[in-house]
């Protein structure tokens with residue numbers, strides 16, 4: 001951990017310019033450049049001019065960053081090695097790596113060493129500006145993922161809580177939340193949800209995210225599509241990809257098992273049809289090719305079977321109850337087992 005007080009020599013910038021001028025090492029952010037802002041932050045050659053108090057009121061990281069810099073400036077003369085006690089604070093150790101330059105009486109904090117991406121930091125600033133708008137139109141998954149990543153590093157606790165709540169709702173690990181059908185969004189973002197869950201200590205979203213990815217029979221790589229390196233499935237950890245492939249195989253087996261349900265022995269004096277009904281008849285009742293539709297999705301498939309009108313198929317009340325109880329248990333067991341298949345600590 002090296003703390004450098006070296007000042008980088010700035011090339012003289014014209015403050016009104018928006019574009020990266022020849023010979024200039026940075027560009028001003030088009031939106032987040034408050035003329036009355038009092039602190040300048042730089043990420044990957046883009047500068048943001050913002051209000052310091054807005055950052056410090058929500059982020060302990062920024063509060064410590066500014067404090068640290070001021071104290072270290074003040075005590076430079078005294079030759080104090082660790083003026084703000086920053087090296088004792090493990091969480092905040094990366095603050096000491098932030099390079100600070102002075103320009104026109106204003107400090108420029110270079111945040112490149114934090115590893116935060118511009119798009120993720122923009123999401124934080126956007127949310128601070130328009131948070132209330134999310135009440136009417138919730139943010140997209142991508143925006144929330146950005147908020148989570150940058151709010152975790154910069155310790156915007158409230159924003160992080162918001163992102164965590166959003167993701168826990170979308171990828172809930174409760175089986176009862178699987179009663180509602182999944183949306184295409186669940187599948188599209190499942191790979192990124194796995195990456196977030198693993199990297200940012202959100203185990204609670206992993207089960208659903210793995211399931212959503214596994215139930216897409218092509219595992220998220222469109223069968224007819226060209227290999228797309230932008231597809232986040234390529235960034236999923238290798239171990240998780242193996243778990244995903246094996247887990248998908250087990251889901252297929254589970255559906256095969258559930259959909260070839262054995263005959264029941266009817267306890268009535270005149271036995272009902274419960275020993276005769278087969279999945280092919282259910283296809284007609286549900287107007288679905290069940291075997292194919294739920295090939296990798298036993299949770300959705302069994303739910304569909306539970307909702308079938310078994311009386312219409314000639315079941316008596318008792319056999320219907322038995323059938324539904326067996327399906328319900330099967331479904332619960334699969335959901336439970338998935339925690340092991342995908343190596344999720346619970």
Ligand SMILES: [Zn+2]
Pocket residue numbers: 265266267268271272273274315316317318319320
């Ligand atoms: Zn019966």
